[in-house]
Amino acid sequence: MTVSRFVLFGFVALAVLAAFQPADDPVPTGPYELKYPASFGGRFSIPADNPMTQEGVYLGRLLFYEPRLSATGTVSCASCHQQSRAFTDGLAKSVGVSGKPTRRNSMSLVNLLWVRQLFWDGRSNSLEEQTLVPLQHTDEMGLKPGEAALKIQKTAPYAALFRRVFGSDSITDGRIAKAIAQFERTLISADSPYDRFLAGKYALTAAEERGFRLFSTAPNPERGIRGGNCVHCHGGPKLMQELFHNNGLDSNATDPGRQEVTGLELDHGRFRVPTLRNITLTAPYMHDGRFTTLAAVLDHYSDHVQASPTLSRELVAAQAGGLGLTPSERNDLLAFLHLLTDTVFVNNPQFSNPHVRH
Amino acid sequence: MTRFNLLFRPAPWALFVLIGAFCLAAGTGFGQITISGEVTKPLTLQAADLKALPHTEVTGKDRDGKEHKYAGVPLADLLKLAGATMGGELRGENLMKYVVVKAIDGYETLYALPELDADFATRTIILADSVDGSPLPSGVGPYRIVVPGEKKPARWVREVKSIEVRFAK
Numbered sequence: 072m073t074v075s076r077f078v079l080f081g082f083v084a085l086a087v088l089a090a091f092q093p094a095d096d097p098v099p100t101g102p103y104e105l106k107y108p109a110s111f112g113g114r115f116s117i118p119a120d121n122p123m124t125q126e127g128v129y130l131g132r133l134l135f136y137e138p139r140l141s142a143t144g145t146v147s148c149a150s151c152h153q154q155s156r157a158f159t160d161g162l163a164k165s166v167g168v169s170g171k172p173t174r175r176n177s178m179s180l181v182n183l184l185w186v187r188q189l190f191w192d193g194r195s196n197s198l199e200e201q202t203l204v205p206l207q208h209t210d211e212m213g214l215k216p217g218e219a220a221l222k223i224q225k226t227a228p229y230a231a232l233f234r235r236v237f238g239s240d241s242i243t244d245g246r247i248a249k250a251i252a253q254f255e256r257t258l259i260s261a262d263s264p265y266d267r268f269l270a271g272k273y274a275l276t277a278a279e280e281r282g283f284r285l286f287s288t289a290p291n292p293e294r295g296i297r298g299g300n301c302v303h304c305h306g307g308p309k310l311m312q313e314l315f316h317n318n319g320l321d322s323n324a325t326d327p328g329r330q331e332v333t334g335l336e337l338d339h340g341r342f343r344v345p346t347l348r349n350i351t352l353t354a355p356y357m358h359d360g361r362f363t364t365l366a367a368v369l370d371h372y373s374d375h376v377q378a379s380p381t382l383s384r385e386l387v388a389a390q391a392g393g394l395g396l397t398p399s400e401r402n403d404l405l406a407f408l409h410l411l412t413d414t415v416f417v418n419n420p421q422f423s424n425p426h427v428r429h
Numbered sequence: 430m431t432r433f434n435l436l437f438r439p440a441p442w443a444l445f446v447l448i449g450a451f452c453l454a455a456g457t458g459f460g461q462i463t464i465s466g467e468v469t470k471p472l473t474l475q476a477a478d479l480k481a482l483p484h485t486e487v488t489g490k491d492r493d494g495k496e497h498k499y500a501g502v503p504l505a506d507l508l509k510l511a512g513a514t515m516g517g518e519l520r521g522e523n524l525m526k527y528v529v530v531k532a533i534d535g536y537e538t539l540y541a542l543p544e545l546d547a548d549f550a551t552r553t554i555i556l557a558d559s560v561d562g563s564p565l566p567s568g569v570g571p572y573r574i575v576v577p578g579e580k581k582p583a584r585w586v587r588e589v590k591s592i593e594v595r596f597a598k
Contacts, residue, residue: 188535314535337533337588383534384568384587 098235099125103253105184108261110269110308116187116256118197121249123256129425130232131254134247136424139222140206142213143168148205148251151177154422157349157413158258163360167211175326176360179353181346181416182309184256191342191358193315194332198252203244219247260348260416268410269308275410282407285400289385299372299394299404303385304344310411311346316383318342319376319393320357328358339381351412365408369401460571462507462556466593467526469512476571479558482506487555487577491585499575501557504528504545504592513594515546525597530574533588540584542594552577556589 103123105115117123134140138147151165151173152158158180164172175191183189183198195201205211206219214222220242223229230240237246267273275283287306288298304312315329317340324340332338342358356362362371373396376386386393396404416422460476482502490496509515514523519542526542543549557575558565565573572589576582 193535316534333533335533335590341534343535380567387568 098129098232100235101125103128103257105257105259107184107259108266108270108308111182111185111261115184116197117184118199121199121252123253124236126232127236127250127253128257130229130236131250131252132422132425133228133232134223134251135254136426137223139226140212140214140219140247141168144222146212149424151205151211152180154419154424155352155417157181157260157352157417159353161354163355165211167205167208168213169210171210173208173210175358176355179346179349180255180258181260181348182311183258185309186311186313188313188343191345192329192332193343198255199245199248202248202251206244206247216244219244258416258422260413262415263348263413264410265310266308266413276406278403278406279410281400282403282405283410285404286407290394297400299396300385301347301372301404304383305347309346310348312344314344315341316344316385317379317381318372319379319382319386320361320371322377322379324379326358337381340379341381347408347411349412349416350408352417365405366401369396369404372396373401462572462589463591464507464511464593465591466529466595467513468508468594470510472507472511474507479556479572482510484558485553485555487553487557487575489575489577489579489585490582492582497560498562499555499557499573500559501555501572501575503547504540504554504556504574505547507556507592508542508545508594511594513542515542516548519543519546519548522596526594527597529593529595530586530589531591531593532586533590536586538584538586556592 101124103125105123121127135148135152138145138150140147146167151160151167153160160177162172163176164174165177166172178191187196189195189198189201190204195204206214207216224242229242233242233246234240236250264273268275285297285299285301287300287302288296289300289303290296290298304314304316304318306312315338317324317328321340327339329338329341329343330336350356350365354363354365356365356368362368371393372386373393376382376393378387378391460479462474462479464472464474479502483506484500485503486498486500488496488498505515508528514526524543527539528542528545529537529539531537540554545554547553554574554576557573558571564570569587574584574586574589576584579585
């Protein structure tokens with residue numbers, strides 16, 4: 072077959088395919104193209120049995136915003152993960168179908184394509200596995216295994232969409248999780264002033280520049296070097312390192328955190344380092360939502376770091392009790408933290424509630 | 430055989446004490462290292478196992494810029510113990526293997542297998558358990574990788590938890 076005949080054949084095949092698609096079909100199809108800055112790297116968390124497709128992401132988004140997927144018909148993933156708050160909920164502890172607060176603070180859903188150990192304690196190793204946790208937790212969405220399918224199989228678009236995405240109409244917990252995971256992997260945030268600064272497209276103000284320096288420098292009291300060394304844990308283009316640390320909130324943590332997963336004493340009171348992306352939008356802060364403002368967080372790192380056997384070495388090495396930040400250093404750090412807000416991300420129409428017609 | 434019995438005559442209860450100690454160690458997992466992946470004998474070594482293995486001493490410059498004496502077990506020995514393709518077997522496609530060392534906090538770095546093998550490398554990379562004659566301090570130990578001669582100690586992984594051999598795809 073010559074090249075031109077091959078191309079012609081391709082066009083004919085496409086035309087035939089298109090003819091079978093209803094003209095007003097809103098469902099996009101085909102492989103999903105991920106767009107992200109090269110500096111984020113290609114170390115993705117996509118399992119081989121759940122490749123990303125446009126139809127899969129489309130279905131996942133509908134399910135993420137679907138309150139039918141709860142015992143009361145009122146709670147969806149988006150109840151506790153709201154786009155305007157960078158997919159958090161503004162509460163210290165979240166509230167689901169039971170009205171009883173969850174054990175921990177809701178986490179921002181952002182750049183999950185690069186996260187391998189999910190939750191504050193890293194207990195889940197894939198988004199596919201993670202999704203089943205809130206679906207079936209009595210204080211979150213409260214469904215029994217297999218119940219989710221019954222809730223949505225009679226709702227108009229779902230059977231057809233599952234067929235299109237997975238090849239048959241069977242709706243299962245596993246397929247629901249796969250589709251939601253595909254949608255979550257598209258939640259890429261890479262357009263904050265900080266990102267533009269890294270790309271050479273934004274010039275820092277004097278205060279932001281000083282804040283960036285404090286954020287990035289390891290303190291050395293002997294040599295008179297000031298710094299917060301935040302970068303050690305929260306640094307890099309994605310503003311997260313997948314590390315587990317005890318950042319000195321308590322001298323004896325009531326929530327053992329990572330220790331519950333590994334059984335290691337050395338993991339007592341360690342939690343996954345959260346991303347600082349969109350940090351101005353995700354209050355209250357820490358795994359238990361104990362701080363309501365960023366000023367309170369800086370107070371913590373400045374003066375209230377609690378000693379304990381598992382306190383991170385980086386924070387011990389600073390100085391007893393904390394960094395001892397001056398008022399102007401706090402202002403500079405705050406100015407820097409405000410650069411991390413990605414308004415394009417929280418307003419991106421591709422991430423909003425698809426059940427609402429605009 | 431008789432001689433062994435004369436030298437080592439365990440009391441009947443010793444076994445229970447040993448099992449108890451083992452359970453305790455396994456429960457807290459303190460000082461436990463796993464070696465897994467592309468090996469023929471995946472291993473979980475307890476603190477006592479590691480202590481009993483032959484130690485090597487190396488010197489290296491830590492972040493403080495000062496030379497220190499570190500003692501520990503060469504990574505190559507641990508890998509051989511687990512049945513990784515070292516020495517004569519380290520050729521052909523086995524040269525596409527690498528080792529990932531993971532710390533308790535999730536930090537991880539890699540070393541190509543030949544970097545660790547005495548037939549290739551002039552320096553000995555060790556899993557250290559002491560510095561200048563004392564156990565490693567908390568936050569650093571119980572085990573730390575020491576790469577003598579490496580100018581930046583970023584691969585001197587602290588609080589080592591696991592060692593995994595992988596094939597580059």
